[in-house]
Amino acid sequence: MSTVTLPRWHWGDPESPRRALLVHGLGSSAQTTWRISEGLADAGWSATAVDLRGHGAAPRASRYRIEDIAGDLLGTRPEGDGPWQLVVGHSIGAAAAAQAAGTESAWSERLVLLDPALQLDEPARQSVLAGQLANHDGATVASIAEQFPHWHPLDIEFRVWAVQAASRFALERMVLDNDDWNVTAFVPHIAAPTLVIAADPDHGAMFAGEHAAAVLATNPLLEAVVVAGAGHSVHRDAPEATLRHLLDWLRASETP
Incomplete structure (x- = not known):
């Protein structure tokens, strides 16, 4: 397994001792984390977001297994080395962050997983694949705005740009390579306090029901909150509530 160097985007004071890494989901990019990144920067954090392999400006690769993505993430360190004080991941980015944290405990001190795609069965994988390829081939500002009229205009703009900037091969292989x-x-081995911010089960949550209960039961460091009314992209469907849960946690x- 060869790792790739991931391009970085940054918000906030780079000298802040509180350093966060943000990891986007499938068909997205570092820029799609802007609401959370900006919110963390406003709270005094140095927030760094990366483009995952095959996405945005990141190198393309021949393999797209979650273990490969996790390896890329483990290769990222804040300036001056040391651990990330916080890692925030969404969807497959959250799954890769969970695998990375469960592999190397010194990588991050805290973990936040936004509706993590920790386990997908075959029908769910095929649905994800069809949706990603359809967006790559035909998404427009108008079509995304019609589908998500409540999204911020920048979320709509970045969604269209990101899915078109991603390699079509990468979008396919991130599903097909992960059969x-x-x-x-890896979850029982996560040594960092972890918050799962889950989508509403009635709006397509990937972390819900018996699956969520079983995962939470494997590690006492995990806790979860559900964002009512939000779909899988909780940070775009309900950015204020998502950021509030994150900052409150x-x-x-940090309270002694």
């Missing part, structure tokens, strides 16, 4: 899509075995975890 055994399941990183739950961070403040509580």
Whole structure:
């Protein structure tokens, strides 16, 4: 497994001792994290977002297994080395972050997973694949705005740009290479306090029901909150609520 160097985008004071890494989901890019990145920067954090392999300006590669993405993430370190004080991941980015944190405990001090895609069965994988390829081939500002009229205009703009900027091969292989899509075995080994911000089960949540309960039961460091009314992209469907949950949890975890 060869790793690739991931391009970085940055928000906030680069000298801040509180350094966060943000990891986007399938068909997205570093720029699609802007609401969370900006919110963390406003709260005094140095926020760095990366383009995953095959996405945005990142190198293209021949393999797109979650373990490859996790390896790329483990290769990222803040300026001056040391751990990330916080890693925030969405969807497959959250799955890769969970695998990375479960592999190397010194990589991150805290973890936030936005509706993580930790385990997908075959019908779910095929649905994800069809949606990603359809967006890559035909998404427009008008079509995304019609589908998500409540999204911020920048979220719509970045969604269209990101899915078109991603390699079509990468979008396919991130699903097809992961025919055994399941990183739950890494969750018990996560040594960092972890918050799962899950989507509403009535709006297409990937972290819900018996699956969510089983995952939470494997590690006492995990806790979860559901964002009512939000779909899988919780940070775009309900950015204020998502950021509030994140910042409240961070403040509580920093309280002596």
